[in-house]
Amino acid sequence: MNIESLMLEMARAAKAASIWMARCPSAQKNEVLLNIADQIEAEAEGIQAENRRDLNNARDMGLSDAMLDRLTVKDPTIQSMAQGLREVAALDDPVGAVTKTWIRPNGLEVSRMRIPLGVIGIIYESRPNVTIDAAALCFKSGNAVILRGGSEALHSNQALAGVITRVLKAANMPEKAIQVVPVRNREAVNILLAQEEYIDLIIPRGGEGLIRFVVQNSRIPVLKHYKGVCHVFVDESADLDMAEEISVNAKVQRPGVCNAMETLLVHRTVAGEFLPRMARRFTAAGVTLRGCPETCRILPGISPATEADWYEEYLDLILAVRVVDDMDAAVAHMTQYGSSHTEAIVTSDYRRARRFVREMDASVVLVNASTRFNDGGQLGLGAEIGISTSKLHAFGPMGIDELTTTKFVVFGDGQIRS
Amino acid sequence: MNIESLMLEMARAAKAASIWMARCPSAQKNEVLLNIADQIEAEAEGIQAENRRDLNNARDMGLSDAMLDRLTVKDPTIQSMAQGLREVAALDDPVGAVTKTWIRPNGLEVSRMRIPLGVIGIIYESRPNVTIDAAALCFKSGNAVILRGGSEALHSNQALAGVITRVLKAANMPEKAIQVVPVRNREAVNILLAQEEYIDLIIPRGGEGLIRFVVQNSRIPVLKHYKGVCHVFVDESADLDMAEEISVNAKVQRPGVCNAMETLLVHRTVAGEFLPRMARRFTAAGVTLRGCPETCRILPGISPATEADWYEEYLDLILAVRVVDDMDAAVAHMTQYGSSHTEAIVTSDYRRARRFVREMDASVVLVNASTRFNDGGQLGLGAEIGISTSKLHAFGPMGIDELTTTKFVVFGDGQIRS
Numbered sequence: 001m002n003i004e005s006l007m008l009e010m011a012r013a014a015k016a017a018s019i020w021m022a023r024c025p026s027a028q029k030n031e032v033l034l035n036i037a038d039q040i041e042a043e044a045e046g047i048q049a050e051n052r053r054d055l056n057n058a059r060d061m062g063l064s065d066a067m068l069d070r071l072t073v074k075d076p077t078i079q080s081m082a083q084g085l086r087e088v089a090a091l092d093d094p095v096g097a098v099t100k101t102w103i104r105p106n107g108l109e110v111s112r113m114r115i116p117l118g119v120i121g122i123i124y125e126s127r128p129n130v131t132i133d134a135a136a137l138c139f140k141s142g143n144a145v146i147l148r149g150g151s152e153a154l155h156s157n158q159a160l161a162g163v164i165t166r167v168l169k170a171a172n173m174p175e176k177a178i179q180v181v182p183v184r185n186r187e188a189v190n191i192l193l194a195q196e197e198y199i200d201l202i203i204p205r206g207g208e209g210l211i212r213f214v215v216q217n218s219r220i221p222v223l224k225h226y227k228g229v230c231h232v233f234v235d236e237s238a239d240l241d242m243a244e245e246i247s248v249n250a251k252v253q254r255p256g257v258c259n260a261m262e263t264l265l266v267h268r269t270v271a272g273e274f275l276p277r278m279a280r281r282f283t284a285a286g287v288t289l290r291g292c293p294e295t296c297r298i299l300p301g302i303s304p305a306t307e308a309d310w311y312e313e314y315l316d317l318i319l320a321v322r323v324v325d326d327m328d329a330a331v332a333h334m335t336q337y338g339s340s341h342t343e344a345i346v347t348s349d350y351r352r353a354r355r356f357v358r359e360m361d362a363s364v365v366l367v368n369a370s371t372r373f374n375d376g377g378q379l380g381l382g383a384e385i386g387i388s389t390s391k392l393h394a395f396g397p398m399g400i401d402e403l404t405t406t407k408f409v410v411f412g413d414g415q416i417r418s
Numbered sequence: 419m420n421i422e423s424l425m426l427e428m429a430r431a432a433k434a435a436s437i438w439m440a441r442c443p444s445a446q447k448n449e450v451l452l453n454i455a456d457q458i459e460a461e462a463e464g465i466q467a468e469n470r471r472d473l474n475n476a477r478d479m480g481l482s483d484a485m486l487d488r489l490t491v492k493d494p495t496i497q498s499m500a501q502g503l504r505e506v507a508a509l510d511d512p513v514g515a516v517t518k519t520w521i522r523p524n525g526l527e528v529s530r531m532r533i534p535l536g537v538i539g540i541i542y543e544s545r546p547n548v549t550i551d552a553a554a555l556c557f558k559s560g561n562a563v564i565l566r567g568g569s570e571a572l573h574s575n576q577a578l579a580g581v582i583t584r585v586l587k588a589a590n591m592p593e594k595a596i597q598v599v600p601v602r603n604r605e606a607v608n609i610l611l612a613q614e615e616y617i618d619l620i621i622p623r624g625g626e627g628l629i630r631f632v633v634q635n636s637r638i639p640v641l642k643h644y645k646g647v648c649h650v651f652v653d654e655s656a657d658l659d660m661a662e663e664i665s666v667n668a669k670v671q672r673p674g675v676c677n678a679m680e681t682l683l684v685h686r687t688v689a690g691e692f693l694p695r696m697a698r699r700f701t702a703a704g705v706t707l708r709g710c711p712e713t714c715r716i717l718p719g720i721s722p723a724t725e726a727d728w729y730e731e732y733l734d735l736i737l738a739v740r741v742v743d744d745m746d747a748a749v750a751h752m753t754q755y756g757s758s759h760t761e762a763i764v765t766s767d768y769r770r771a772r773r774f775v776r777e778m779d780a781s782v783v784l785v786n787a788s789t790r791f792n793d794g795g796q797l798g799l800g801a802e803i804g805i806s807t808s809k810l811h812a813f814g815p816m817g818i819d820e821l822t823t824t825k826f827v828v829f830g831d832g833q834i835r836s
Contacts, residue, residue: 019753019779022777022779023776023777096776102798104796104797104798108787108791108797110797110798113775115779115809115813117809117810118809200808200809200810201810221639221808221810239832242831242832245832245834246832246834248834249834249835250834253834253835253836335437353829357531357827357829358441358514359440359441361437361440361533361825362825363825363826364825364826364828365825365826365827365828366828366829366830367828367829367830368829368830368831368832368833369526369828369829369830369832369833369834370833370834370835372834372835373526373828373830373833373835374826378522378835379522379526379528379826379828380520380522380528390618390639391533391535391536391618391823392535392618392619392639392810392811392823393810393811393823394823395533395823395824395825396824396825396826397826405809405810405811405812405813406813406814407779407780407781407782407783407813407814408781408782408783408792408797408814408815409775409783410782410783410784410785410787410791410797411771411775411784411785411786411787412784412785412786412787412791413660413786414657414660414663414664414786414787415786415787415788415791416663416664416666416667416668416671416787416788416790417667417671417788417790417791417796418671
């Protein structure tokens with residue numbers, strides 16, 4: 001079968017399975033998720049053997065140590081996949097939930113009821129655990145899903161797909177509810193992105209290059225974020241001890257992720273006191289600073305920041321620092337250079353906290369907390385399928401509810417329109 | 419200025435105005451809406467004079483009477499535009515509304531707060547009242563809007579735009595918050611649809627041709643429905659008097675709109691009793707029937723329906739009728755031939771009512787009520803910007819809330835992530 005027919009058949013089969021999935025009771029979905037968890041643990045050796053084939057190929061192709069690390073399915077990876085499945089099984093089922101009900105003057109009872117989106121396509125890079133995490137969330141929310149992982153993880157992903165298919169078959173569920181693209185061919189992605197008749201949503205997960213490729217080639221709606229240029233603004237009224245801990249946490253705790261701070265903005269009034277303290281902490285943590293002229297004056301010896309630094313998502317132990325005249329200047333900086341991802345203020349001033357929350361145009365806006373909390377798990381969504389920085393359908397971390405939509409349900413007693 | 423620069427400038431100006439709009443207090447927005455209403459009434463003569471220029475051109479171009487009728491701004495049209503503005507002014511402002519708040523174990527207070535989408539583009543056909551209705555909803559929800567009406571309504575729309583701009587100016591509000599494309603050139607639409615950097619959402623309103631054109635050419639997300647192939651299923655347990663009134667209302671009350679019934683499905687058990695009654699009512703109302711073989715057997719003399727009839731959106735006094743063996747067959751018919759728009763059942767059976775509501779994949783699912791209730795006003799959304807039959811962001815009638823999204827607001831006391 002050629003690649004075009006294969007992908008078309010997968011898309012059609014997913015659509016057919018999605019009708020079944022939309023009607024599937026919670027208990028049945030949860031049982032499948034728990035059985036997949038058990039089976040992944042039971043078949044860990046076989047999965048890891050397939051993973052070693054991927055790793056050998058990857059080494060031959062000269063992949064970096066970081067990439068090899070992400071590709072490796074260690075024992076803890078197996079445990080974490082199984083645990084993730086059990087956690088998703090324990091989440092409330094969004095399907096059928098009525099979010100609101102009201103009665104019209106003519107007696108009609110109108111409700112909004114959550115239903116699945118239909119078929120979701122996930123396009124991602126090397127980590128094989130995404131196969132399980134994403135499949136679990138789509139499945140629990142009553143959607144059919146097509147997973148397309150990185151070509152370097154093909155054997156690992158096929159091994160996981162095998163487990164899933166066997167569990168679905170044993171449960172008499174449609175096997176095509178969860179499908180993993182079984183070929184390396186890049187063309188598969190292009191064909192998938194053109195199946196707007198069968199696929200309702202595409203979620204790309206990976207680097208900016210992958211995401212831009214998907215957005216440019218998709219005829220299906222895409223939920224995505226390109227990057228996270230996240231800021232912390234230390235106001236003149238800030239508790240400077242708190243500001244110090246939040247800034248260090250936002251930059252250092254895990255610098256390579258999208259919700260890490262990239263630029264620190266400091267109110268002029270407190271810059272002279274705050275910046276030297278911060279510089280000591282950051283230097284101790286191995287962070288390189290790049291400063292505006294005022295920052296460089298206060299901290300002699302650090303590199304000056306260029307205009308390009310303000311736009312930069314370092315994903316590394318590098319931090320741009322700018323002294324601003326007031327909160328307006330801070331908000332203006334975030335608006336101009338930010339990515340609508342995550343913005344935080346440290347302040348003790350009631351009015352500024354309120355203004356910041358109202359005015360900042362970002363998917364997560366925080367007062368006196370680390371930017372690192374922009375995460376579905378941390379914010380209490382249960383688990384996260386991704387983060388959206390565009391506003392349609394979802395803005396911010398997307399949990400299981402964001403994989404659903406609502407329909408209107410109307411109960412009447414013979415009402416007609418006059 | 420060439421058309422490309424003009425459209426780009428409009429898009430950029432809208433984006434700039436949207437930042438201002440997002441922060442605009444309700445009272446100020448409402449005052450502008452009420453002032454526009456007053457001013458439209460005060461300037462009715464001038465608006466109608468410009469409308470006569472459009473009508474004269476349209477007559478010269480040989481437009482149909484139906485199209486001329488839709489284009490005409492009569493006194494009641496002026497009244498209804500003013501009333502619409504006052505109704506939108508009276509709606510609750512969605513911006514800043516907190517839809518949910520919860521506390522995390524670490525004490526973080528997390529909320530979801532409604533914010534505007536940003537810039538909305540509306541592309542529509544001849545009715546000039548859409549200019550006012552759509553502008554009002556986008557403005558009230560804190561969005562900037564670019565309106566592109568039918569070329570045959572250019573003078574009417576420019577007259578309305580003039581009123582809006584003068585009111586915005588007098589209120590010291592950004593004039594570019596509401597803009598009407600001032601040129602006939604079709605190319606303007608193509609350029610608009612490529613401004614994904616500045617425009618967040620496109621809503622086309624009009625015939626299927628317009629909507630398909632917009633979807634195929636837009637790089638911006640589009641909310642739309644192509645057509646409404648709506649069904650009423652009369653179950654064997656139906657109160658046949660109720661079924662008769664609902665069916666007549668769904669077909670006859672306003673046959674030219676998307677939520678009118680196009681196909682009637684009747685349970686075999688009651689077809690012999692119900693169909694002759696219905697045929698008398700429909701014949702009296704001037705409705706032509708096209709039936710399945712069983713319908714033709716019960717109602718000799720009516721035309722047989724072809725396969726194509728089941729897919730047809732007549733928008734006219736024509737009705738396809740099919741006798742089905744049971745509810746499964748009815749649901750299967752709606753799933754195969756329907757457009758996910760509006761589906762109704764008439765039944766007295768508790769379990770079937772519940773099953774229908776759960777299983778029907780349509781934006782509005784009704785039990786014992788006319789399909790004609792799929793309408794934002796009728797369902798209590800206040801006013802309606804359109805209907806979506808795709809599931810992302812909105813499904814069904816879209817009111818003012820659907821012109822917003824939510825951001826996460828997090829209040830902490832120095833929380834950091836461990």
